[in-house]
Amino acid sequence: MALASCRGVYIKGCRKALKNADILELRNSEEFCIALKPGMGSESEPIVSVGQNVKTGSVLAKPVDKTSAFIYSPVSGNISKIEDKLNSLGQHSKIITIVPSAKDVYIKFKALEKQTRVSLFGRLVESGSIDTFGKNYPTYSKYINRGVANPQTLIINLYDSDGYVCSNSAIARNYAREVAGGAVLFSKLLDFKKVVFVGVDQLGVISNAIKEHLLGFDGDIQKFTFVHGSKKYPFDEEHLLAYKLTKTMVKIDDDIASKGMIVENAQACYNFYNAVYNNTPTTATVYTISGDNFVENGLAWVKNGLNANVIFDQFGIKDKEKFASFAIGGAMSGVAQIKLETNLPISKNAIVAFGEKYDDHEIDCINCGRCSAVCPTRLEPMALDTYALEHDYGRGKKYGAEACINCGVCSYVCPSKRNLAQRISDMKDKIKRGETL
């Protein structure tokens, strides 16, 4: 694995391989299994039944509260099953299985007559866009969950987040018009005073392309700025981004919206643009395919519920018997899979497969302090790990376990191979549930 580290994780080799990769269109899988709970939010309510024929863009499920989303059919076909089982993120969910037909027929939204704040917000809700950043709630949920007090800054994240995920910069590079248009639509939604695009790789090229298009959407170009972010993972986490750009510190468990800030990413801008200008719902997302067990690393449009086999066929698997880890999401904070035949949700934007097994033999902490040196929220992971092992959640809370963002950098650098991130994350959940002694 080509790794380099400088206060955290920065994977050079992967980004180099993906720097100028095209975003491929993939063939359909034999079945599409669409989870109605694609992330942390609630499960949407199905409005279709087994045996029913659907078109691309047909509504499959509707939201039941402000943390669930409209879910649309990614293909035309026939609904063969609706069943309760685990989704690829390990959560219980209703899964709709669609057998695609030979011909795709599209359904589109009715065009917006006027772009008012109300009509734009309605379209955002309707778009079915799932936040591939943050907590995988519907994109609209951040505007209504706690409300945006005194909207000030809209941050557009063009980061290649999580060492092995390059989808944001790829979208911004390939779809500069859509990203510019989407950013302007988001800024109109709450009349933000400032819009900051923040990124790392190829920001020069990307910013020139976006600037070209911005004028066509919004005359007030002065409020759009481009900022070079830190290369160190995970400084694209929204609280850290907000702090870096505005010097406003918001507790990790609080919404940055409460301080007038919202973070959107290139994918959300692309989705919103398409929903408003092309009247199409969100049914696909860009995935980064990486890891040493793939013959080729690359980028691809993944339709909601696509079987991962299509990706294995397209990008090639070096050795099916030597799968050390296979995960949906990034290499640092993705969700481990126990089988290869999994279905990909649009709430994630990467798939990683590693054949090389790292040394995971956990030994006693040697007190080297590397975990605290790399922690982006300045925690002392080794002390928190001790509290977690002693079930001393009161001290865990006192020393900031709730400020952990589950980035995994502490476990990454630990020479004793301790599972710090997992235990701290577990303790954080227990503190949330009030299990402090």
Add this chain to the structure above:
Amino acid sequence: MRMLKAGPLPFIKKNNSAGFMLYMMVIVLIGLITVGAIYLGTNIFLLALISVASALFFELFYSFVVNEKLKIENASSVVTALMFVCLCGAKTPLYVPIIAMFFAIVVVKMMFGGYANNIVNPAGASAIIVSAIFGAGSSAWQTAIGSGYASEVGVRLESGNYVGFNPLELLLKRVSAPVGAVLLVAVLVGFVLLVIFGVVKIRVPIMAIGFYVLTAFCLTGFDIVAVPPFLMNNIVIFVACFMLVDFTTSPNCLLGDIIYSLIFGVLCGVFVKMNLMGDLSAVYALVIANLFTPLLDRVIYPKYFGKGVQDEQ
């Protein structure tokens, strides 16, 4: 359908391990002992062999007596044994490492919880205990683990006779120092290797030596001529580069490291200038600084992200 093993995240880990770090330390210490043997005679290898064998025996013995899982594979006992040999002199009797390893492994290390739980550096503490047994400062002790550095360079530094020290000679020529510190350039090369392989923190030795020189400079009445002989003190540099940087007995954060280095530097400066502890001046300073580490780690806690920010209602 083939099922995969779902390991914990992150799915990649940095290519380093505590074992690798300790084995690197072993290699560098063997290098220093070899340099020492070139100048002091091949009996040093026998000394090292007895020291390592005693350390492993006492670890095995203790684990057997208290029915604890043996953690011998991480080579930490070997590091302690070799580190102790580096503090020995040319004429150190062969039974001394056996006594020293009993104290280092059983008393200082295992009784405090074993691997990575000791409060002070086991090699340093055992050197002090052995020196106490044989009578610190006496000629008996000097032959036991001393080397004569204190009587040669130390006495000159104490008396204020700083003239005649050639920095280049101090760097490249053998001095009457303990086994590991015979040749200053070898000590520095070993340290550079450890830094390159990411085994030790570079900031602690640099700050510690800085504070030590500053203290000595003050104690000599701001005599600039005194700086090179104090700075190029083989034993202090060996202790700062190899023993002070021990992860277990050094603090975790920058502020902790600064205070820790300051304690070591000031004490070391005073001990060396006054020639209070002979060859073991730097080791005494190290062990005293080690005692502050648990306190520093407890008191200095970085302000984490969001601390003090009011809860949103």
